[in-house]
Amino acid sequence: MASTRPYIPVANPDTQAFWDGAGRGELMLQRCVVCQAFRHPPSPICHNCLSNKHEWLKASGRGTVFTFVVVRQAPARGWGDRVPYVVAVVALEEGPHYLTNIVGIAPEAVTIGMPVEVMFEELDGTTKLPVFRPR
Amino acid sequence: MTNISGQFAIVGIGDSDVGRDLGRSAMDLKLQAITRALADSGLEKNAIDGVLTRPSRSEPQFNFSAVLAGRLGIEPRFVSDIALGGASSASMVLNAVGALAAGLCTTVLCVNGDAQTSHGNRRGRLTNWIEDFESAYGMIGAPASYGLPARRHMHEYGTTSRQFGAIAVAARKHASLNPNATFRTPITLEDHQASRFIAEPFHLLDCCPVTDGAGAVIITSAERARDMAKMPIYLLGLGQHNTHAEVQYSGSMTSPAMRLASRRAYNMAGLEPQDIDFANLYDCFTYVVLVTLEDYGFCKKGEGGPFVEGGRIEIGGELPVNTGGGLLSQAHSSGFLHITETARQLRGVCGVRQVKDAEVGIVSGQCGVTGINACLILGNHRN
Numbered sequence: 097m098a099s100t101r102p103y104i105p106v107a108n109p110d111t112q113a114f115w116d117g118a119g120r121g122e123l124m125l126q127r128c129v130v131c132q133a134f135r136h137p138p139s140p141i142c143h144n145c146l147s148n149k150h151e152w153l154k155a156s157g158r159g160t161v162f163t164f165v166v167v168r169q170a171p172a173r174g175w176g177d178r179v180p181y182v183v184a185v186v187a188l189e190e191g192p193h194y195l196t197n198i199v200g201i202a203p204e205a206v207t208i209g210m211p212v213e214v215m216f217e218e219l220d221g222t223t224k225l226p227v228f229r230p231r
Numbered sequence: 232m233t234n235i236s237g238q239f240a241i242v243g244i245g246d247s248d249v250g251r252d253l254g255r256s257a258m259d260l261k262l263q264a265i266t267r268a269l270a271d272s273g274l275e276k277n278a279i280d281g282v283l284t285r286p287s288r289s290e291p292q293f294n295f296s297a298v299l300a301g302r303l304g305i306e307p308r309f310v311s312d313i314a315l316g317g318a319s320s321a322s323m324v325l326n327a328v329g330a331l332a333a334g335l336c337t338t339v340l341c342v343n344g345d346a347q348t349s350h351g352n353r354r355g356r357l358t359n360w361i362e363d364f365e366s367a368y369g370m371i372g373a374p375a376s377y378g379l380p381a382r383r384h385m386h387e388y389g390t391t392s393r394q395f396g397a398i399a400v401a402a403r404k405h406a407s408l409n410p411n412a413t414f415r416t417p418i419t420l421e422d423h424q425a426s427r428f429i430a431e432p433f434h435l436l437d438c439c440p441v442t443d444g445a446g447a448v449i450i451t452s453a454e455r456a457r458d459m460a461k462m463p464i465y466l467l468g469l470g471q472h473n474t475h476a477e478v479q480y481s482g483s484m485t486s487p488a489m490r491l492a493s494r495r496a497y498n499m500a501g502l503e504p505q506d507i508d509f510a511n512l513y514d515c516f517t518y519v520v521l522v523t524l525e526d527y528g529f530c531k532k533g534e535g536g537p538f539v540e541g542g543r544i545e546i547g548g549e550l551p552v553n554t555g556g557g558l559l560s561q562a563h564s565s566g567f568l569h570i571t572e573t574a575r576q577l578r579g580v581c582g583v584r585q586v587k588d589a590e591v592g593i594v595s596g597q598c599g600v601t602g603i604n605a606c607l608i609l610g611n612h613r614n
Contacts (some may be wrong), residue, residue, distance in 0.1 A: 101367065101369075103366045103367045103369075104367070105363035105364075105367050106363065108256050109254055109255050109256050109259065109292075109349070110256050110258060110259060111363065127277050130258070134588030135363065136480070137364050137477075137480070138260060139258070139262075139302045140255075140256065140259035140262050140263075140302075141262045141266065141302065141303075142304075143301065143302060143303065144304055146266050146269070146276060146303065146304075148262075148263070155265070161382070162383070163379045163382045163383035163386065163432060163455070164379070164382060165374075165375050165378035165379060165382060165430045165432070165433075166430065166431035167369055167374075167375050167429075167430045167431075168427070168428040168429065168430065168431060168481070168537070169374075169427070169428070169429045169430070169536075171369065171371040171372040171430075172371045172372070175369055175371070178369060179264060180431075181369055183368055183369060183370045183375050183378075183379070183430075185379055185479045188396065192480070193479055195364055195368060195370060195479040196368055197368050203431075208382070208383070208386045219367075225367055225368075
């Protein structure tokens with residue numbers, strides 16, 4: 097079922113592989129082929145060694161909640177029927193942080209350090225959004 | 232004034248590939264030009280401690296100089312976006328020399344460019360791909376983004392919502408003493424706790440309201456200032472730092488740009504935190520005041536919560552904070568009223584809210600969800 101989310105991402109040359117992966121149900125991360133550092137968000141060069149050579153790898157999809165907020169007042173038109181919802185930073189097993197929503201749990205039950213795993217929410221029939229649930 | 236003619240030079244040069252429909256982002260082209268300029272100079276990336284740029288028309292972005300620094304994996308002491316259309320490139324060089332001459336940094340990267348034929352602004356609205364990783368998740372507006380480090384601080388140090396509340400109560404008390412403030416009715420900690428949640432952990436009274444207002448100052452040489460009608464207020468120390476533009480990816484989420492920005496200002500002024508009589512600190516949210524007090528050195532890291540309790544930050548307390556009411560209760564004005572309030576306190580003209588024997592005040596301006604900080608130390612006599 098398509099989501100009611102009012103915001104649909106649009107891929108650009110730097111993010112195409114990420115959103116293509118999400119469409120397949122895979123959380124993709126860039127890794128520098130020179131220094132092996134993982135990175136997110138997608139970038140044309142490595143923040144560590146500045147190399148522009150990278151590969152896209154499928155992440156494990158596992159991580160832990162690093163911090164979060166519970167949004168209780170809709171911040172813009174279109175979000176009113178979603179509140180309350182959880183905006184969280186998940187520390188991925190590979191290292192990078194990923195900003196996301198925690199779903200499948202009451203907002204009051206979310207805690208820092210909670211183990212979570214990725215799942216994908218369909219937005220408009222073609223675009224899928226990585227979100228996380230408890231594991 | 233010292234003549235700076237011939238005192239500064241370009242030491243690295245880089246162009247990106249150019250053309251039409253390259254299929255590459257403006258970010259990609261800028262980063263290519265930067266890496267080529269770095270290679271040309273022979274400098275390591277960490278030698279760059281200043282970044283001046285302009286957001287791309289095809290990829291509009293707040294705080295773009297700091298975003299670019301993040302992509303380079305550097306934490307400069309000076310970042311600024313120069314948005315002056317066709318004059319922006321030359322103006323970057325001019326501003327770079329200004330920053331170098333002022334000693335704000337030592338090595339400045341200036342970069343400009345765009346990719347309007349390749350992917351343009353296809354959305355028909357002013358937004359960009361970085362927002363795809365935020366707005367799609369409903370992280371829209373400031374309360375959610377500032378709530379992330381606030382919650383993390385509570386987790387790491389045991390900071391409480393009531394401690395955030397003490398900051399709101401003090402700001403409102405000071406606004407009640409300021410005839411030119413928007414919200415002047417005093418509030419209690421209980422009012423703070425009872426106010427509805429906006430983005431938990433933030434209650435309504437943790438968030439500065441949207442208000443109108445503006446401030447201005449005129450700055451000249453100390454020599455000329457002697458002949459002016461009113462008491463001059465001296466700029467004793469200036470410091471800036473940048474740790475991030477996107478807080479969610481920050482490796483130092485609860486110890487952000489304030490520490491090094493203030494350290495540079497203290498060093499320039501030859502002063503230390505114990506020499507400061509009062510503080511006017513950017514307070515879009517209560518948490519920001521708390522973390523600024525810690526990283527400006529007024530208490531130990533993690534002890535901002537206990538520090539703000541018991542009236543310590545109210546006028547008459549050990550360190551009056553946000554003496555005009557701040558963004559929380561006076562007006563937003565992008566923090567400019569923290570500067571005018573500090574100068575008035577130092578002139579001793581603040582009437583019922585005057586800080587007794589005020590000689591030195593400190594000002595914090597910040598953005599990038601605590602990742603970009605500018606610190607000013609002002610005094611009513613020269614050191």
